[in-house]
Amino acid sequence: MKQEYIFIGPPGSGKGTQTIMLSKETGFPHIDTGSLLREEIASGSEEGKIADSFISKGQLAPIELVAKIIKNRLNKNDCKNGFILDGYPRSTEQAEALDKILEELDGNNQVNFKAFYFDVSEDKLIERLVNRRSCSNCGAIFNLKTMNMKETDKCPKCGGNLIRRNDDTEDVAKKRFDTYFSQTAPLVDLYRNRGKLVRIDASLSIDEIHKNLTGAIKENVNS
Numbered sequence: 382m383k384q385e386y387i388f389i390g391p392p393g394s395g396k397g398t399q400t401i402m403l404s405k406e407t408g409f410p411h412i413d414t415g416s417l418l419r420e421e422i423a424s425g426s427e428e429g430k431i432a433d434s435f436i437s438k439g440q441l442a443p444i445e446l447v448a449k450i451i452k453n454r455l456n457k458n459d460c461k462n463g464f465i466l467d468g469y470p471r472s473t474e475q476a477e478a479l480d481k482i483l484e485e486l487d488g489n490n491q492v493n494f495k496a497f498y499f500d501v502s503e504d505k506l507i508e509r510l511v512n513r514r515s516c517s518n519c520g521a522i523f524n525l526k527t528m529n530m531k532e533t534d535k536c537p538k539c540g541g542n543l544i545r546r547n548d549d550t551e552d553v554a555k556k557r558f559d560t561y562f563s564q565t566a567p568l569v570d571l572y573r574n575r576g577k578l579v580r581i582d583a584s585l586s587i588d589e590i591h592k593n594l595t596g597a598i599k600e601n602v603n604s
């Protein structure tokens with residue numbers, strides 16, 4: 382049966398890392414909506430040009446346009462056994478658009494659809510963010526706390542200086558997360574009410590999250 386997975390979770394929840402790992406293991410393509418839009422724009426397609434006319438002005442691309450780009454991508458051959466959709470939908474409006482897309486693509490075929498929710502508290506996310514440093518030389522990202530590093534330490538990979546991004550402050554982060562949670566809470570409820578939500582405890586370590594996630598997927602495939 383075709384496996385259709387969507388991943389919902391705030392920035393810093395580790396969702397991106399997990400989707401990449403899972404995609405490698407399952408062979409299902411990892412479709413990151415942000416990258417997909419950037420690729421579409423770079424390709425110079427008609428949809429890409431229209432999307433660019435909004436995004437370059439700092440506006441959101443229209444919901445129908447994004448839906449069309451997603452549909453084209455999900456219709457490609459590599460998605461025929463399944464896919465992992467990351468960063469879409471982000472609102473109940475987009476969830477309805479996705480319902481329509483999948484209805485059109487799947488017809489009456491049986492599919493296994495699950496929404497994985499990377500659940501982690503705002504406090505934990507902020508703690509991760511304020512401890513995040515990147516290397517000014519090679520760009521590698523580290524967490525001072527989990528790696529037991531000091532502010533003054535050098536990059537373990539290349540010896541470069543560690544820097545903190547200007548927007549990794551508590552105030553900026555709090556605003557970003559408040560917006561995120563108010564948008565996605567109804568989305569999480571929607572999939573929970575449909576019996577399609579799988580909660581993943583994203584406060585755990587990368588390895589633990591991965592173990593729980595692959596366990597849930599196995600269970601899902603066999604059910």
Ligand SMILES: [Zn+2]
Pocket residue numbers: 516517518519520521536537538539540541
């Ligand atoms: Zn480095």
